[in-house]
Amino acid sequence: MKRFFYKQSKNLHVLREISLALQSTLQKNKLMHIFLTAVTAGYGLGFNRAMIFLKKDLDQETFVGNAAIGPLSIQEGHQIWENVVSQRLTLRDFIKLQKEAEENDQELNRKVRDLEFNNAENYPVLKHVIDNKDPLLVNVTEWYSRCKMVKKLNDDFDVKNMAVIPLMTRGRAIGVMVIDNIVDGKPFSYEDLDNIMPLATQGAMAIENAVLYERTQELVMTDGLTRLRNKRYLETITQDLYTDAKLQCIPLAVMMIDLDYFKVYNDTNGHLMGDQVLLQVAEILSDLTPDEGVAIRFGGEEFCVILPGYSKSHALTLAENIRKTINEYPFKSRERQPDGALSASIGLSSYPDCIQEPESLIETADQAVYASKKNGRNRVTVFSSSPKGVQS
Secondary structure: OHHHHHHHHHHHHHHHHHHHHHOOOOOHHHHHHHHHHHHHOOOOOOOOEEEEEEEOOOOOOEEEEEEEEOOOOHHHHHHHHHHHHHHOOOHHHHHHOHHHHHHHOHHHHHHHHOOEEEOHHHOHHHHHHHHHOOOEEEEHHHHOOOOHHHHHHHHHHOOOEEEEEEEEEOOEEEEEEEEEOOOOOOOOOHHHHHHHHHHHHHHHHHHHHHHHHHHHHHHHOEOOOOOOEEHHHHHHHHHHHHHHHHHHOOOEEEEEEEEOOHHHHHHHHOHHHHHHHHHHHHHHHHHHOOOOOEEEEEEOOEEEEEEEOOOHHHHHHHHHHHHHHHHHOOOOOHHHOOOOOOOEEEEEEEEOOOOOOHHHHHHHHHHHHHHHHHOOOOOEEEOOOOOOOEEO
16 A cells, blocks of 8 residues: 555656646657656656657648657666666756757667658557557567567567557547567556556647647748748747857858849739749759758848858859859740849858858848849859959
């Protein structure tokens, strides 16, 4: 009886700690870290490893690996536990150590995020949990040949026995959590499931709210016409980019792009065709902007490309490629433009090649655009502190 009351007291403590922690953020990754920590930490529920698979879209039936905490092997698990004991970490300590946990579990998370289970109908264990909205204790030996999901988890992560927990909110499952004890091999009991479910429900509600919040933020920071990022998004990322460039001593380039005589095109062909041009330019920028960069619709017919890690020479090569591609693109009725084609004037500024402080990158790139317009359009101008600037 004493043991029973102790476990109940501990579970209530875990629920209280996690409830407070989950209310502290709307960042999905941080929420999943808090949730998984409560399941795996010794001062939490104490299971060895946990993985979260969420629906790819809240309305779809494809489940994708999102996050995990725990060891990849038994040996790694013993090392983690020795560190925990020696440092005397509490549950609250674990929650605070998100960055360290991400580094420790980097390989585990990479492998989990590579997993995708299309349509629960194809995976009997997943289907059972989703349809019945109840957790399931799974003996891998019994299910190995019957469920490809179980086979995959065993082959990739050496899972022997596991609990599959539905993440339920508002009467429907948004995902599942897979828990196993890879280190101590401790079997699961139905009492364990009773302890997990209240926590799983709390975590599911917090994760769903975070997903909905992320969707809202996506809409707020995405241009409605071109689906590029918008000026508001630019305002949210620039300070971090500036700080990183200075602290890490890495170059940062900004390119401002303004379509030439776009008002003439709109007046001649109508705004619907003008919108089509903007969509096509956005597609060109999306195709040519490198993965580490971001293309943005700055407003009207003006665009912006942010290039972390790009020196002036590399950014200039890209700018010339963009200018040439736009100028040669077969836009409808382009021959009716003043220069017989649609073109773009581009201004480029780079830190530290062109300026000493990255905070003035957008302003100086904009000045370079004005110089391109003034000097004949359809050209790239690189900002220079000298009165004439540098054209190419």
